[in-house]
Amino acid sequence: MRTKIKYLLLALVAISATIISCSTGNPPTPQVIVEERLVVVTATDEKTDESSVLDPPTVEVESPEEVTNTPEKNIDVLLIHISKELQSGYATKEALTSNGVEFEALGQYYIGQSDFSFSNYRVVVVPQFWNTKTTRALNENANRIIEFVNDGGALVVFAEVAKNCDVEYWTNSWSPFPIYIELFYKGDCASGKGNEKTLIAPAYVDHVIFSGFKDEYIQAYGAIGFQGLDSEWKVLATSDESGVPVIIEARYGEGLIIVVLPNIASHYNQWFDSTLLFDNIINYALR
Numbered sequence: 001m002r003t004k005i006k007y008l009l010l011a012l013v014a015i016s017a018t019i020i021s022c023s024t025g026n027p028p029t030p031q032v033i034v035e036e037r038l039v040v041v042t043a044t045d046e047k048t049d050e051s052s053v054l055d056p057p058t059v060e061v062e063s064p065e066e067v068t069n070t071p072e073k074n075i076d077v078l079l080i081h082i083s084k085e086l087q088s089g090y091a092t093k094e095a096l097t098s099n100g101v102e103f104e105a106l107g108q109y110y111i112g113q114s115d116f117s118f119s120n121y122r123v124v125v126v127p128q129f130w131n132t133k134t135t136r137a138l139n140e141n142a143n144r145i146i147e148f149v150n151d152g153g154a155l156v157v158f159a160e161v162a163k164n165c166d167v168e169y170w171t172n173s174w175s176p177f178p179i180y181i182e183l184f185y186k187g188d189c190a191s192g193k194g195n196e197k198t199l200i201a202p203a204y205v206d207h208v209i210f211s212g213f214k215d216e217y218i219q220a221y222g223a224i225g226f227q228g229l230d231s232e233w234k235v236l237a238t239s240d241e242s243g244v245p246v247i248i249e250a251r252y253g254e255g256l257i258i259v260v261l262p263n264i265a266s267h268y269n270q271w272f273d274s275t276l277l278f279d280n281i282i283n284y285a286l287r
Helices: 002-024 086-097 131-138 142-150 272-285
Strands: 031-034 039-043 073-079 103-106 121-124 154-158 178-185 197-202 218-221 226-228 233-239 245-252 253-260
Touching: 073 086, 073 131, 073 154, 086 226, 121 272, 131 142, 142 233, 142 253, 154 272, 178 197, 218 272, 226 233, 253 272
Parallel strands: 073 103, 073 121, 121 154, 154 253
Antiparallel strands: 031 039, 178 226, 197 218, 197 233, 226 245, 233 245, 245 253
């Protein structure tokens, strides 16, 4: 009996509080219980009302494409550096560094990726054709390289095929115009005779790649020349001994292609003529 009277008195107190609150215009103060979700219980609720359960606020997150929008790079030179064993690959790095040129040296694994873009670079440099890896890299990316040139890029190929007359590694898939080479030195290729010193005769002495030369001929190494060139190719220099073209260039779309057969990259900082000619060609391509 006493228990019933106790609960009756509590009920009267609660009703009185409600009447006083309503008369003052203030709603009853809700009790807030924070668990895994935010639950609001009113003063008159005996059980949790599902309608009063508040779900966590929705947070909008940008899609990965919007969040990871990496800006394009703008690097001067991409050096297709195929193997650690390639001497001219290291020499070309040294030459680019000496000229203060920003560059990246990447192999086939990187440039062969579907999301790789040649458009991040102003100039693409191929250091040499001494192994099948170079040939494979150029063949597998030929269309993208041609598109890069068409869009305004410059491609510089230091063929360097003449050390042991390695003409079998030559490929022209990367060129929009046919280009073939021939061995004009008939010495003993197995002993490296193809890498003997030769003289280069500039076809256009006023061309910028020949700036700074005082002599009539330029000393270089190599015994490989071009044959059967299409009219699109402009001969910049020939071999003094045979008269065959050894340095050529062509315009394609908005871009430029320069192909150099004499071994000048691998003799950088060893011979004055090779060093100056390499510097002039790189700076010409970056113009």
